Amino acid sequence: MSIVSRLNALLDATTAPLSVYAHCDLPCGVYDPAQARIEAQSVKATMEKYNASSDPDFKVRATIIKEERCELVKHHLWVLWTDYFKVEHLKQFPNLHDLFWMATKSAGDAKKTNDVVVADRLLSEIDAIAEIFWATKK
Amino acid sequence: MSIVSRLNALLDATTAPLSVYAHCDLPCGVYDPAQARIEAQSVKATMEKYNASSDPDFKVRATIIKEERCELVKHHLWVLWTDYFKVEHLKQFPNLHDLFWMATKSAGDAKKTNDVVVADRLLSEIDAIAEIFWATKK
Amino acid sequence: MSIVSRLNALLDATTAPLSVYAHCDLPCGVYDPAQARIEAQSVKATMEKYNASSDPDFKVRATIIKEERCELVKHHLWVLWTDYFKVEHLKQFPNLHDLFWMATKSAGDAKKTNDVVVADRLLSEIDAIAEIFWATKK
Amino acid sequence: MSIVSRLNALLDATTAPLSVYAHCDLPCGVYDPAQARIEAQSVKATMEKYNASSDPDFKVRATIIKEERCELVKHHLWVLWTDYFKVEHLKQFPNLHDLFWMATKSAGDAKKTNDVVVADRLLSEIDAIAEIFWATKK
Amino acid sequence: MSIVSRLNALLDATTAPLSVYAHCDLPCGVYDPAQARIEAQSVKATMEKYNASSDPDFKVRATIIKEERCELVKHHLWVLWTDYFKVEHLKQFPNLHDLFWMATKSAGDAKKTNDVVVADRLLSEIDAIAEIFWATKK
Amino acid sequence: MSIVSRLNALLDATTAPLSVYAHCDLPCGVYDPAQARIEAQSVKATMEKYNASSDPDFKVRATIIKEERCELVKHHLWVLWTDYFKVEHLKQFPNLHDLFWMATKSAGDAKKTNDVVVADRLLSEIDAIAEIFWATKK
Numbered sequence: 112m113s114i115v116s117r118l119n120a121l122l123d124a125t126t127a128p129l130s131v132y133a134h135c136d137l138p139c140g141v142y143d144p145a146q147a148r149i150e151a152q153s154v155k156a157t158m159e160k161y162n163a164s165s166d167p168d169f170k171v172r173a174t175i176i177k178e179e180r181c182e183l184v185k186h187h188l189w190v191l192w193t194d195y196f197k198v199e200h201l202k203q204f205p206n207l208h209d210l211f212w213m214a215t216k217s218a219g220d221a222k223k224t225n226d227v228v229v230a231d232r233l234l235s236e237i238d239a240i241a242e243i244f245w246a247t248k249k
Numbered sequence: 250m251s252i253v254s255r256l257n258a259l260l261d262a263t264t265a266p267l268s269v270y271a272h273c274d275l276p277c278g279v280y281d282p283a284q285a286r287i288e289a290q291s292v293k294a295t296m297e298k299y300n301a302s303s304d305p306d307f308k309v310r311a312t313i314i315k316e317e318r319c320e321l322v323k324h325h326l327w328v329l330w331t332d333y334f335k336v337e338h339l340k341q342f343p344n345l346h347d348l349f350w351m352a353t354k355s356a357g358d359a360k361k362t363n364d365v366v367v368a369d370r371l372l373s374e375i376d377a378i379a380e381i382f383w384a385t386k387k
Numbered sequence: 388m389s390i391v392s393r394l395n396a397l398l399d400a401t402t403a404p405l406s407v408y409a410h411c412d413l414p415c416g417v418y419d420p421a422q423a424r425i426e427a428q429s430v431k432a433t434m435e436k437y438n439a440s441s442d443p444d445f446k447v448r449a450t451i452i453k454e455e456r457c458e459l460v461k462h463h464l465w466v467l468w469t470d471y472f473k474v475e476h477l478k479q480f481p482n483l484h485d486l487f488w489m490a491t492k493s494a495g496d497a498k499k500t501n502d503v504v505v506a507d508r509l510l511s512e513i514d515a516i517a518e519i520f521w522a523t524k525k
Numbered sequence: 526m527s528i529v530s531r532l533n534a535l536l537d538a539t540t541a542p543l544s545v546y547a548h549c550d551l552p553c554g555v556y557d558p559a560q561a562r563i564e565a566q567s568v569k570a571t572m573e574k575y576n577a578s579s580d581p582d583f584k585v586r587a588t589i590i591k592e593e594r595c596e597l598v599k600h601h602l603w604v605l606w607t608d609y610f611k612v613e614h615l616k617q618f619p620n621l622h623d624l625f626w627m628a629t630k631s632a633g634d635a636k637k638t639n640d641v642v643v644a645d646r647l648l649s650e651i652d653a654i655a656e657i658f659w660a661t662k663k
Numbered sequence: 664m665s666i667v668s669r670l671n672a673l674l675d676a677t678t679a680p681l682s683v684y685a686h687c688d689l690p691c692g693v694y695d696p697a698q699a700r701i702e703a704q705s706v707k708a709t710m711e712k713y714n715a716s717s718d719p720d721f722k723v724r725a726t727i728i729k730e731e732r733c734e735l736v737k738h739h740l741w742v743l744w745t746d747y748f749k750v751e752h753l754k755q756f757p758n759l760h761d762l763f764w765m766a767t768k769s770a771g772d773a774k775k776t777n778d779v780v781v782a783d784r785l786l787s788e789i790d791a792i793a794e795i796f797w798a799t800k801k
Numbered sequence: 802m803s804i805v806s807r808l809n810a811l812l813d814a815t816t817a818p819l820s821v822y823a824h825c826d827l828p829c830g831v832y833d834p835a836q837a838r839i840e841a842q843s844v845k846a847t848m849e850k851y852n853a854s855s856d857p858d859f860k861v862r863a864t865i866i867k868e869e870r871c872e873l874v875k876h877h878l879w880v881l882w883t884d885y886f887k888v889e890h891l892k893q894f895p896n897l898h899d900l901f902w903m904a905t906k907s908a909g910d911a912k913k914t915n916d917v918v919v920a921d922r923l924l925s926e927i928d929a930i931a932e933i934f935w936a937t938k939k
Contacts, residue, residue, distance in 0.1 A: 346484035622760035
């Protein structure tokens with residue numbers, strides 16, 4: 112996409128209300144990888160706060176919250192994988208299954224550690240999924 | 250912000266992975282009005298699919314799903330109102346309380362109807378909240 | 388209301404089954420601030436038990452449970468604010484928004500501490516809301 | 526209890542903040558049958574609104590909501606039965622098990638009908654449980 | 664049951680797909696004590712992993728997860744007690760109420776300890792319930 | 802496995818308490834495809850009851866419940882796919898991803914119909930997964 116068309120697309124996106132997408136299994140046709148990414152950002156921020164703290168109660172709370180947020184990442188990714196993607200997408204992107212499998216495994220791994228490297232890996236896996244997602248929407 | 254810096258910011262946002270924000274009440278500091286908007290988009294799409302269908306079972310499913318999605322809109326907005334916004338924001342945006350109150354009431358109204366006018370009102374109320382939100386992040 | 392009519396009202400309330408109110412967003416017209424207060428009582432009791440214990444596992448459990456109970460307080464208050472209260476109530480009680488905002492923020496604060504002062508503040512904020520609620524029911 | 530002591534108790538209850546109780550399985554020691562009763566009131570009100578309506582979508586929503594509220598009644602009663610009541614209570618109130626079994630079955634029955642007779646039966650079963658509960662708190 | 668008929672039954676069970684049962688309160692007529700047992704197995708395994716670990720974060724996670732799994736055990740048992748069992752079953756198995764009461768109390772106790780004796784007691788109580796359950800299905 | 806060892810294994814399984822497996826993402830190492838199958842059985846039974854009924858309220862309830870049970874099937878399958886299965890299993894069973902993808906899609910399809918053919922397809926897909934699962938446990 113040229114710079115000009117990227118600029119046009121971006122300006123359209125800013126004059127219009129933010130254009131975002133989700134799911135509902137009706138299906139309503141609304142999906143957006145942003146749902147998984149938002150929770151994954153939260154997972155990473157929680158790890159950082161955990162690492163910066165020396166308060167044991169705070170660390171317990173960070174662990175509780177990280178557990179929940181990782182689960183939400185997994186849920187949003189699973190929904191996208193099963194509900195949005197179709198056989199024709201798989202043909203075009205044959206690594207689709209592996210991408211989702213590894214990303215949801217990373218979300219599980221992020222429960223077990225406060226190493227932000229794991230959160231960063233999760234975020235980049237979600238970004239790879241998002242790239243495919245948006246490619247299929249064109 | 251000048252047009253040039255807006256363009257720069259937008260281009261940064263596209264070369265970087267999508268930059269989105271959420272919450273976790275740790276607090277992790279990650280919030281994003283997109284969470285409410287995604288569900289509200291789903292509410293609107295569900296209404297449209299309801300209106301276009303003559304299958305009673307499908308209409309029941311649409312009603313079940315709309316009920317859930319409206320509740321999620323309310324939840325995401327409530328979290329943003331209570332957890333993200335601070336006293337200094339309220340001073341700067343004195344209509345903040347009313348905006349959230351009306352938007353969450355619209356999400357409740359959207360449970361009771363399939364009139365997309367209500368979903369559109371909800372979406373524009375969320376956009377008004379998002380505008381304030383992003384203004385406070387600068 | 389005179390003492391006599393208060394007594395009559397109270398005796399009516401005891402000869403009748405306990406008269407309590409809730410919500411369901413139908414709306415069914417049943418609401419009761421007691422739902423938030425019960426969970427807030429639980430938050431306070433959990434803090435007290437945490438403070439009296441020296442067992443680290445028990446303290447972790449207390450933290451997990453307090454996290455959930457605070458969330459329930461917030462939920463019940465949010466529902467009351469959005470679903471029960473109407474524009475005419477706001478005119479009569481112009482501090483309504485601030486009361487709910489501060490009370491739900493206190494419920495969030497109670498996640499972050501085991502200082503019962505915070506739980507007591509939360510309880511008194513809920514009582515202030517309950518007073519307004521019951522005034523509107525007359 | 527004499528009328529005088531009933532009045533004294535009632536006046537105490539009104540000068541003090543509303544005294545209510547819940548659970549958390551810590552155990553925090555806070556329980557209250559009001560939680561089940563509030564939801565059962567909502568079940569009854571939902572049935573009444575269902576019966577008064579001729580709007581099929583409203584009836585679907587009433588059915589969805591009643592399903593949820595009945596489940597909440599069951600949950601609150603189960604918690605009370607398992608977590609609050611002890612062997613010594615059972616000795617004093619040997620019909621305790623049957624009372625809870627029948628009440629939770631009534632909550633299940635209330636899912637299957639809009640006959641308010643079932644909701645009234647459920648409410649009176651909860652009142653019988655509440656009477657025993659408060660007797661054990663003396 | 665003779666060894667031969669036990670073998671026949673077992674071979675039937677293996678040539679057919681695994682025959683399992685659940686609930687849905689429609690009622691759909693599908694129930695299975697395995698749902699409670701699976702979660703109870705998880706409770707026991709979590710205790711064992713907790714006891715074998717010296718990592719404080721892992722122990723926090725084990726505590727969070729055990730809390731959830733114990734709650735699921737309680738839920739599955741409560742559903743079975745209220746929804747599946749009927750008055751005629753109670754006549755045939757008069758200790759039914761006590762069995763469920765003690766088993767759900769054990770599930771609550773298992774939240775408060777990492778002593779596998781409690782998990783083993785819970786498992787054997789679930790097995791006693793399962794035996795009655797399968798006797799009523801004949 | 803020889804007939805004799807199968808018999809021995811089966812007899813061991815019956816003298817021991819029922820041996821079942823679940824998950825908890827600790828990971829506790831307890832998993833069992835029975836969790837998905839139980840809910841799928843419920844989906845099928847709900848369809849059958851829907852088809853046999855002419856009561857519109859009952860049909861609404863069946864639709865609500867089927868929606869929930871299908872979601873539970875999906876959840877249990879997703880957990881198994883992401884948490885239990887490892888890279889070495891995928892090598893041995895290269896159709897693993899497709900099996901889970903199709904099965905979770907079938908669970909989504911079962912929300913949209915009362916045709917038991919879809920429930921039967923879902924059940925046989927779960928059985929195929931279970932066969933692989935148990936093969937990996939040997």
